[in-house]
Amino acid sequence: MAYELYYWGEIEGRGEFVRLALEEAGTPYVDVAREKGTGALMALWRSPEVTTPSFAPPILVHGKRVIGQTANILLYLGARHDLAPKAEAQRLWTNQIQLTIADFVTEVHDVHHPVGAAFYYEDQKREAKRRAKWFRDERLGQFLGWFETILDRNPRGAKFLVGARLSYADLSLFQMVAGLRYAFPKAMARVETAGPGVIALHDRVAARPRIRAYLDSPRRIPLNEQGIFRHYPELDG
Amino acid sequence: MAYELYYWGEIEGRGEFVRLALEEAGTPYVDVAREKGTGALMALWRSPEVTTPSFAPPILVHGKRVIGQTANILLYLGARHDLAPKAEAQRLWTNQIQLTIADFVTEVHDVHHPVGAAFYYEDQKREAKRRAKWFRDERLGQFLGWFETILDRNPRGAKFLVGARLSYADLSLFQMVAGLRYAFPKAMARVETAGPGVIALHDRVAARPRIRAYLDSPRRIPLNEQGIFRHYPELDG
Numbered sequence: 191m192a193y194e195l196y197y198w199g200e201i202e203g204r205g206e207f208v209r210l211a212l213e214e215a216g217t218p219y220v221d222v223a224r225e226k227g228t229g230a231l232m233a234l235w236r237s238p239e240v241t242t243p244s245f246a247p248p249i250l251v252h253g254k255r256v257i258g259q260t261a262n263i264l265l266y267l268g269a270r271h272d273l274a275p276k277a278e279a280q281r282l283w284t285n286q287i288q289l290t291i292a293d294f295v296t297e298v299h300d301v302h303h304p305v306g307a308a309f310y311y312e313d314q315k316r317e318a319k320r321r322a323k324w325f326r327d328e329r330l331g332q333f334l335g336w337f338e339t340i341l342d343r344n345p346r347g348a349k350f351l352v353g354a355r356l357s358y359a360d361l362s363l364f365q366m367v368a369g370l371r372y373a374f375p376k377a378m379a380r381v382e383t384a385g386p387g388v389i390a391l392h393d394r395v396a397a398r399p400r401i402r403a404y405l406d407s408p409r410r411i412p413l414n415e416q417g418i419f420r421h422y423p424e425l426d427g
Numbered sequence: 428m429a430y431e432l433y434y435w436g437e438i439e440g441r442g443e444f445v446r447l448a449l450e451e452a453g454t455p456y457v458d459v460a461r462e463k464g465t466g467a468l469m470a471l472w473r474s475p476e477v478t479t480p481s482f483a484p485p486i487l488v489h490g491k492r493v494i495g496q497t498a499n500i501l502l503y504l505g506a507r508h509d510l511a512p513k514a515e516a517q518r519l520w521t522n523q524i525q526l527t528i529a530d531f532v533t534e535v536h537d538v539h540h541p542v543g544a545a546f547y548y549e550d551q552k553r554e555a556k557r558r559a560k561w562f563r564d565e566r567l568g569q570f571l572g573w574f575e576t577i578l579d580r581n582p583r584g585a586k587f588l589v590g591a592r593l594s595y596a597d598l599s600l601f602q603m604v605a606g607l608r609y610a611f612p613k614a615m616a617r618v619e620t621a622g623p624g625v626i627a628l629h630d631r632v633a634a635r636p637r638i639r640a641y642l643d644s645p646r647r648i649p650l651n652e653q654g655i656f657r658h659y660p661e662l663d664g
Binding site: 300321 | 475477478479480481482492494495496498499502503516519520522523526527529530533537541542543545546554557558561562565569570573576577580581582
C-alpha cells in the first residue's frame with residue numbers, strides 16, 4: 191500500500207523531511223497536493239472522519255493510519271524502512287536529534303517572521319533584521335556546533351549521526367544544511383569551516399543514489415521565498 | 428534506580444511536563460538543580476563524557492541513559508510507567524499530541540520574546556504586544572479548539588485525550604491550561620467557554636491523588652516571570 195503525503199505542494203517546508211525519508215526508502219508514495227491539488231490536502235486535513243486529526247501538515251496516510259507531526263512521521267517510517275536503529279536507546283537518540291532539528295527549523299522560520307506568521311514579512315522587516323543578526327551571530331553556530339559535537343562523540347565514528355548507519359536524522363541534517371546555504375549563503379560560508387563533519391555528512395547524503403536521483407528530479411521543489419528557508423539578502427551578512 | 432531530572436530549578440518551564448509524569452508515576456526521582464544546585468545541572472549538561480548530549484535541558488538520566496527533548500523523555504517514561512498506550516498507533520498518536528503541545532509551548536514563550544531569547548523583554552515590549560494580540564485573538568483559540576476536537580473525536584469518549592485511560596498527554600494538557608490561566612487570565616476566561624472538555628480534563632488531572640499531593644507540595648515551583656508562562660498584564664486582555 192503506497193503512502194500518501196499531505197503537505198503544501200509549493201514548498202519544501204517541513205514536508206521535505208518526510209519526502210527525503212520516503213525517497214531514501216525507495217517506497218512508492220503519492221505527494222497528494224502536488225498530484226491532486228491543494229483541495230485534496232484540505233479535504234483530508236479538515237475531514238471530520240479522522241479521529242487523529244493534525245493541527246497542521248505534514249500528514250502521512252498509510253492504510254487506516256493518519257499520522258501528523260514531522261518527527262512522529264519519521265519515527266513511524268524509520269522503524270518500517272530501516273532508517274533508524276532498532277535498539278530503544280538508539281531509537282530515542284535518533285528521535286532526540288530530530289526534535290532538535292525541528293526546534294532549529296522553527297528558529298529559522300522565526301528569523302523572517304518574528305512577530306508572527308499572520309503578518310507579512312514586509313510588516314516585520316525591522317524586527318526580522320534584529321532577530322537575523324542574533325541568529326547569524328549566535329544561534330547558527332550553536333546549532334551547527336552541537337551537530338559537530340555529536341558527530342565527534344559518536345562511538346561508531348563521525349560518518350553518521352547515530353551509530354554506523356544512515357538514519358532519517360542524517361537526511362534531515364542534509365536538508366538543514368541545504369536550506370541554510372540557500373537562505374544565508376554569507377553567514378553559512380563563515381560558520382561552515384567550524385563544522386567540517388556536518389558538511390561532509392551533507393555531501394555524503396547528497397551523493398546517495400536515491401537522494402541524488404531525487405534532487406535531480408522534478409519531484410524536488412526548488413527552495414523559494416514561500417517556505418521556511420527564505421533568501422532575503424537583507425537578513426544575511 | 429531513581430531517575431535524575433536535570434532542569435532549571437527556578438522555573439516550571441519545559442521540565443514541568445517531565446515532573447508531572449514522574450509524580451503521576453509515583454516513582455522516586457531527584458530534581459538535581461533544586462537539590463544540588465545549578466552547577467550540578469551544568470556539569471552533566473556540559474560533560475564531554477556524554478555521548479548523547481542535549482542541546483538544552485530538560486535532560487533525564489536513568490542509569491546509563493541520558494535522554495533529552497521533553498517529548499522524547501515522555502516517550503521513554505510513558506512506556507515504562509503505563510502512561511501511554513502500548514499499541515503502536517495509539518503510542519504515536521500520544522506522541523503527536525505531545526509534539527503539538529511542544530509547538531504551543533514555543534508559541535507561548537515567543538509571545539513575550541518574539542525577537543529572541545537573547546534580548547530582554549523590556550527591549551521587545553512593542554513587538555510582544557503585537558504578537559500577543561495575534562496569540563490571544565487567533566492562536567489561543569485555534570490550539571484549544573484542536574484539543575477540544577480531538578477529545579470530541581476520541582472513539583473511547585472525551586474523558587482522556589487518547590483511548591480510555593490517562594496518558595502523559597493529559598498531564599501536559601493540564602499544565603498548558605494551568606500556565607495559560609496564569610499568564611493570560613483575561614484571554615483564557617474568554618476562550619475557556621469554547622473548550623469545556625479541555626477544562627474538565629484539566630480539573631480531572633488536578634484532582635488525581637498524586638498530582639493533587641504534588642501541586643500542594645513545595646516540589647511544585649510557583650509560576651513566575653522567569654519561565655515560559657509569564658503574567659505580563661500588558662500582554663493579556
